[in-house]
Each structure stands twice: as C-alpha cells, then as structure tokens.
Amino acid sequence: MEPKPRMLAILDVVTTLLFLTAVGMVFFYAPLEAIMGQVQRVFYFHVANAWVGMLGFMVAAIAGIAYLRKNDRKWDIVGLAAIEISFVFFLTAIISGSIWARGSWGTWWTWDPRLTTAAICELVYAAYFMLRQGIEDPDRRARFGAVYAILSFISVPLTFISIRIFRTIHPVIFGGAAASGSSFEMSPKMLQTFMFSLLTFSIIFIDLLWHRIRLGKLADETEALRLKTLQ
C-alpha cells in the first residue's frame, strides 16, 4: 500500500476541525426551536447524512458510466467506495429521522412518501452488495456493479422529489416552506448551522471516499496476489 499522501493527512485534520466546529454550532450556537424543542437539533446532521447518502449514490452512478466507457478497474473501486459510505450515512439519516419523528410527530415510523422512498432507496443499494458478493470474476462483478449503480440511481431523485410531488408530513427544507404545512422557519443562526453542517459532511464524504478508495486498491492488490498464489 502506498504511504498516506500528505494531502490526505491535511484533509483528515481539516475534516476533524470542521466536524468539531459543526458539533459546537449544533449544540451551542443554534437556538432552541420554539415548538419541537431539543430534538430539532437532530435535523442538522440528519439532513447532512441524507445529503452525503445522495451525493455518494450520484458519484457511484458517474463512476459506473466511467467504468463502462473506459473499462478501467479504478472506477469500480470508486463506485464501490461511494456506495458503501453513502449506504452507511443514508442508514444513519433514516434512523435519526425516525428518532426525530418520534419526538416531533409522536411515532417512530409512518408510511409517508418520503420515508417509504428513502427505505426503498436504502434497500435497493443493500442489494448492490449482495449482487457483488454473488459474482466471483472481478471484471464481471465490476461490469454488473456499474450497471446496477446506474440503474439504482433512479431511486435517489425519486426520494428527493417525493416530498414535492406527494402529500407528505415530512418538512420540505429547500424552497418548500409555503408548500408544506409541516415545515419550520429557520432563524439566521439555524440556517448558518445547517449550511455549515452540509459543507462539513461534504468534506467528510471526500475524506472518507479517499480512505475507502485506498482500501479498495489494497483489497484489489491482495485479491490479485491471492489468485496468483493459488494458481
């Protein structure tokens, strides 16, 4: 494995500092929401987690297209890395959203269009790992993985727009305050904390993606050597 690049070490430090600042803003800078109370603070990282999920699924679809066009294994590593990270963050968004729902709606789960499409989206990407597990040939696995990553991306915009095209109790954060009765008004400090959290989680995604790609390369190298040793 190549030694850790200096840029990655710097990015690790920057990411940690940004994360600590975001945590500080959530708990000490953002004001208490007047109706929901403390549980509203979950909103900042809940949305940021969902954002990372959708961002990574998009990166994986782009990597899938790149793999099919260039037939270069590095794009398969990028796609797998992006989906793995996004799967974890999107799952966290669903669970934290459920906890927020319990505190503000009084229920852990409801088959609301947003919650349903988000759950379907997560399950679609869970199947991606099963698909890869079932294929031994690395090139075939990469090709099938690329096609699946592209097709499954359909579930992402569907999840995003579900609260805009269906009647839902889920708040619409971007440009939907008037459309949704369940939205809440953000004060300037809340908005600053929210935007900073989104920025921080985008950087966290880049940092983790870089680490996961390095891990993927190492796994590829090990698998190649294992096959060579067995022959």
Next chain:
Amino acid sequence: MINTLILQAPAETTRYMIAGYSVIFGVMFLYIVSLIVRSRKLKQELETLKELEQENK
C-alpha cells in the same frame, strides 16, 4: 395565562436528541473503526501472500 405559558414552552424532547446523536456519532465511529480494521487485515494478508510468493520462488 398558565395555559398560554404551557402552550408556548418547547416540547421536552431532550432524550430523543440524545438518542439521535448517539446513533449519528456511534455509526460514524463504527464505520471509521471498520475501515481501520479492514485496512490492517488486508495489509497483514498482503504481507503473508508476499512471503509465500518469495518462498515459492
């Protein structure tokens, strides 16, 4: 007056906030640990495979 004050007070939802952030921080921590553990295991396996390759030569 009392009713108005009660209606205006934010809901007591601190435990849900704690639960929410426990999940968020906990999952992130576990994922980072899993990356470190997998990386260490792969490095060890790669070293072993390289030694085996050397012995076979």
